[in-house]
Amino acid sequence: MQRALTLAALALAIAFPMAAVPLDLDFYIGFASRVMIYAIAATSLNLILGYGGMVSFGHAAFFGTGAYVVAIAMTHGIDSLWVSWPLAMLVSGIVALGIGAISLRTRGVYFIMITLAFAQMMFFVFIGLKAYGGEEGLNMPHRSVIGLGLNLKNDATFYYVVLTVLVATLYLLRRLIDARFGRVVEAIRENEARMETIGFSTYRYKLTCFVIAGMVCGLAGALIANQTRYVNPNLMHWIVSGDMMIMIILGGLGYRFGGVLGAIVMLVLDEAISPYTTYSKIVIGFVLLAVVLFAPRGLAGLFDRKRVRAGGGHG
Amino acid sequence: MSGLFLFEQALNGLQFGLMLFLLAAGLTLVFGIMDTINLAHGSLYMLGAYIAATIAQATGSFVMAVPLALIATAVIGMLLELAVLRRLYTRDHMSQVLATFALILIANDSVRMIWGPQPISLNPPAALSGPIDLFPGMTYSSYRLAIIVVGLAVAALLYLLVTRTRTGMLVRAGASNREMATAMGTNIKLLFTCVFGFGAALCALAGAMLGPILAVQVGMGEDILILAFVVIVIGGIGSIRGALVGSLLVGLVDTMGRTFLPMILREVFSPQVASNAGPALASILIYVLMAAVLFWKPQGLFPARG
């Protein structure tokens, strides 16, 4: 059943750009790309938060770092996708290693505050980097160069690249969760002390998980830089971290498609409300408050009542 | 000359640190007693500033506006505790973060609806608008000096309240050991509501006092909230003393760093390095401080729980 749904959704996603042009919906190709990019970012957060129970409030730091790496590389003449995107992942991973190594020594509200604080630090670092635009940010003259006879300037081509990355991310997430590593991470969420006393060095697993999530989020950042051809420090503002969290609580914590569902709901909601009011955030605020207070397992939880591993994390 | 300049910057740091303390004090008690993270604490600070500005404009009296804003914000804080926060004490931190994040979104848009998107002005009382001679050759903003005096007075008051009164001892007991406070037969629910309202009033005081210096605008609460978090991480959750020491450290390091680090870079390297890297480096100083404290004392400088 779920498999059929997944394949149907994938078929729809593949067909969308082909149908969009004749239906005069090409504006929405770009919008759909943006939704998928946020879905990748939210999915990476879901790995540490939903599966690993680490309530990180600084995930936007990696998003922004990935975006900046691509933009900065381009100002230095490096515009090949095959170089700058892996570089974005590498640098984001290193940043995640640094932040994770310190903040994972703590837990509970400390961990939340520290991840938030370090992300804010990154935000200020890029505001202070006058050489790369400071508060104004950086424009990218063009999108990354993919070669292979393709050009990302074409929105449909870019859409398919993003879709490929999203599908790969979801597939990798599934492999990882079903493998030994994922087992360990999920069990740490459930009972970290016991994991230590059956012989696991939980810190190393959590840190590895944190770095993987940071790298995937960095790749999403590389994509968003290409999508908008513009980066600025607001990409790593803590509101963005909060948005990613909202997405996975809406979509379902620790649910494989939670990030995707949440990104769709949140961005479509935002897109649908904003023509009518400038106060779309207050609507999202009330929806979020209602979800947290009354449906803590998210939308996926509403549909899937059998699921035993209800999210929540031990924070 | 440079000695006087240093002194002036130290006073600025002290002034900023004391205002941070007003926020951090309420926040650390809520963390400590209720084990609850409240992101909307910064929103109360914003509301306090807006209410103070509105009353000051209507009445023309800053001195009247501040206490009224304190009371109004305390009431809003207590209502918030009754309506939302109370339901979150037993929930996991993730839910607390999300629910109070939702409150921020709601508060920011509400403020935009009521007061509009533009910053509004809050003028200091006329008597404090000019500079004052501290001693021969040293003038300082009289308003900033007033902030320092108020901040010190509140810090002293808070210290007496927490260490010398029965309620304060309960709060302290609660911050280090919730079961103990329950065992002492206190009406915990009422105590929580009151502590929350008190924390909201301190927020409003900081917001109203800082309003004339910083801009009264949407989003003003979030930046300072994160600084208050840094303070609490440095000081140790649930500790008033830790909050005070942490606030002063952060206030001083941040203010001095922003002033002197670019100067030092200019001397040691070159003006170009200073203008390129100075602001970025200065803004991360407090986070480096936080990381260093965490490295040596993961529970903060004054851990309230043994």
Place this chain on the structure above:
Amino acid sequence: MNSATRMTEPVLEVRALCKRFGGLVATDQVSLDVRPGEVHALIGPNGAGKTTLVHQLSGTLPPDSGSILFRGDDVTHLAANARVLRGLVRSYQITSIFRQHSVLDNVALAVQARSGSSFRFWRPVRDESALFDEARAVLARVGLADRADVLAANLAHGEQRQLEVGLAVATRPAMLLLDEPMAGMGPEESERLIPLIDGLRKDVSILLIEHDMDAVFRLADRISVLVSGRVIATGTPDDIRANADVKRAYLGDELEAASGGEA
């Protein structure tokens, strides 16, 4: 048995261990040893410091002074998980299992900890039949073979206690620290656990902390008595039963009750 083990080196040797909390001395110059294949019981009144001692032996609480030697190596400052990998494993007085996992998955996790790296990101665990075969063998050993697919949260209390011990056994320990394995169990459930622990001693040394005196006197080769953080006596069950200090400080009535059921 006692005469044979007395010749060999102890598996665990605790020397003058001390731990204070403020003014309270929780562990006061505790010295004891556990020999290969021995069940060494540690008894004492509530608040004597038994669990605090287990925390120090397992590595979750650092001692103030003294040392812990395991198979001849000083492990006093070794991290908790590193001690487990060396074979020094504890169970909990308050059940600590993975409640949202099946019983089989619980034990498979513990097996996984001891069989190769878990930094594996690709191959699904469900294809690793070796893990589950070993886990099933452990379940059979602790009497949960027919409960493998039940969610751990849905087990009866006694079964959760069996799983608690099973988790420890699955890590292939050389030595077990069993912290009140019979806590909260009825007599019938205890009867199931006693032969289980008895069966473990073939290949595992055991430090058994227990309030159930019937179980202690049936299982233990030697007994140490902990009162107010101090070991006041160590000896065979007969020695302990006859010891005047022990009677005065602790046993008294409990001994009367247990003497009928001695093995």
